[in-house]
Amino acid sequence: MPTTHATRKACRITKVTAYVVGMRWRNCVFAHVHTDDGISGVGEGSLEYQPQAVAAAIDQLAARYVIGQSAFSIERLFHDMLRNEFMRGPIINSAIAAIEMAMWDIVGKALDRPVYDLLGGRVHERLPAYANAWYGAARTPAEMEAAARAVAQKGYRALKFDPFGDAGRDPAPREIREAVALVEAVRRGVGPDVDMLIDAHGRFSPGAAVDIARRLEPVELYWFEEPCDADNHGALAAVGRAMKTRLATGERCTSRFLLQSLLATNEVDVLQPDLIHVGGIMEGKKIAAIADAAYVPVSFHNPFGPVATAAAVQLDACTTNFVMQESFCEYDVEYRFDLVEHAPRPVDGHYDISDRPGLGVGEFLPDAARAHPFEPDAFLPLFKREWATRF
Numbered sequence: 093m094p095t096t097h098a099t100r101k102a103c104r105i106t107k108v109t110a111y112v113v114g115m116r117w118r119n120c121v122f123a124h125v126h127t128d129d130g131i132s133g134v135g136e137g138s139l140e141y142q143p144q145a146v147a148a149a150i151d152q153l154a155a156r157y158v159i160g161q162s163a164f165s166i167e168r169l170f171h172d173m174l175r176n177e178f179m180r181g182p183i184i185n186s187a188i189a190a191i192e193m194a195m196w197d198i199v200g201k202a203l204d205r206p207v208y209d210l211l212g213g214r215v216h217e218r219l220p221a222y223a224n225a226w227y228g229a230a231r232t233p234a235e236m237e238a239a240a241r242a243v244a245q246k247g248y249r250a251l252k253f254d255p256f257g258d259a260g261r262d263p264a265p266r267e268i269r270e271a272v273a274l275v276e277a278v279r280r281g282v283g284p285d286v287d288m289l290i291d292a293h294g295r296f297s298p299g300a301a302v303d304i305a306r307r308l309e310p311v312e313l314y315w316f317e318e319p320c321d322a323d324n325h326g327a328l329a330a331v332g333r334a335m336k337t338r339l340a341t342g343e344r345c346t347s348r349f350l351l352q353s354l355l356a357t358n359e360v361d362v363l364q365p366d367l368i369h370v371g372g373i374m375e376g377k378k379i380a381a382i383a384d385a386a387y388v389p390v391s392f393h394n395p396f397g398p399v400a401t402a403a404a405v406q407l408d409a410c411t412t413n414f415v416m417q418e419s420f421c422e423y424d425v426e427y428r429f430d431l432v433e434h435a436p437r438p439v440d441g442h443y444d445i446s447d448r449p450g451l452g453v454g455e456f457l458p459d460a461a462r463a464h465p466f467e468p469d470a471f472l473p474l475f476k477r478e479w480a481t482r483f
């Protein structure tokens with residue numbers, strides 16, 4: 093009998109289980125999705141500091157939309173969930189993303205192809221990563237210089253950090269001087285050929301942001317990220333116009349619809365969508381294309397676990413306007429590598445692109461997840477002193 097669409101594997105979803113895994117400064121959330129064809133997949137829905145809300149939303153969405161549907165119905169299920177979950181927002185998006193990534197993992201396993209092959213095929217051979225969370229114990233300029241040198245020696249060609257402590261909208265001159273001294277120390281540590289990325293986490297007023305950007309010009313930063321909060325696109329664009337350094341933003345822009353007015357400013361130089369917060373891989377692909385239409389490169393935000401990293405690697409691999417991948421892997425809890433059979437790990441500051449099927453992580457390992465349950469104190473309060481020591 094010839095194979096027809098009706099006789100191919102449908103991979104109907106039979107069960108969705110959410111896991112919350114305590115990981116030092118945040119809890120990560122995973123959805124383990126099973127099908128009637130015996131194939132299971134995993135997705136990640138980690139969201140800054142509301143893991144239990146996302147896990148509850150995964151359970152709710154599974155019951156409301158997902159059980160009984162084919163894992164191949166990615167576009168239809170996404171549309172169904174997004175429209176009918178009327179208030180949307182990051183919690184719903186992250187729950188959708190956990191399910192959506194797992195569906196891609198299942199589809200890839202059913203077809204025996206990596207996800208990037210299903211989204212247009214590879215356009216990169218190896219993916220440059222940039223290190224984050226490398227500076228947790230460092231406090232003084234000398235300590236930052238040494239820590240930064242160690243990052244460069246691992247092979248990273250870029251690193252990111254927030255030197256501003258718990259600074260608020262309009263820091264005192266001393267706070268600014270101390271931050272500038274830390275940035276200068278990092279430049280001494282890495283030399284002229286490593287790209288330096290500064291993340292202000294939306295701390296400053298536009299006036300303070302422009303003042304600080306100008307004081308940092310001699311250090312030659314690659315980008316200045318969220319110098320002020322990114323909700324007010326006009327205010328952020330005013331900062332972008334007044335500074336010479338590239339403006340990076342996008343990790344808190346959670347939909348392709350909100351992206352329009354952000355890109356219309358023509359002040360965003362690097363867009364940083366988060367594949368979880370936008371609702372998954374397909375939405376990330378669409379957002380990357382919208383950014384490309386404005387000639388803007390993308391660098392997917394990813395401070396989370398191994399499945400989100402694997403999803404980012406798959407999408408990076410097939411995205412022409414990808415520049416570099418944020419990576420916490422080498423500065424994280426070691427058990428992140430136990431949660432799936434094949435967790436991505438940078439080599440020489442780069443991610444190799446897995447050609448295993450699906451997301452390339454193999455099977456999710458629930459016992460390893462259960463060994464590290466929810467941690468109530470896994471939280472990074474960016475406006476309280478010493479937050480970075482939690483890395």
Ligand SMILES: [Mg+2]
Binds near residue numbers: 291318
């Ligand atoms: Mg950021």
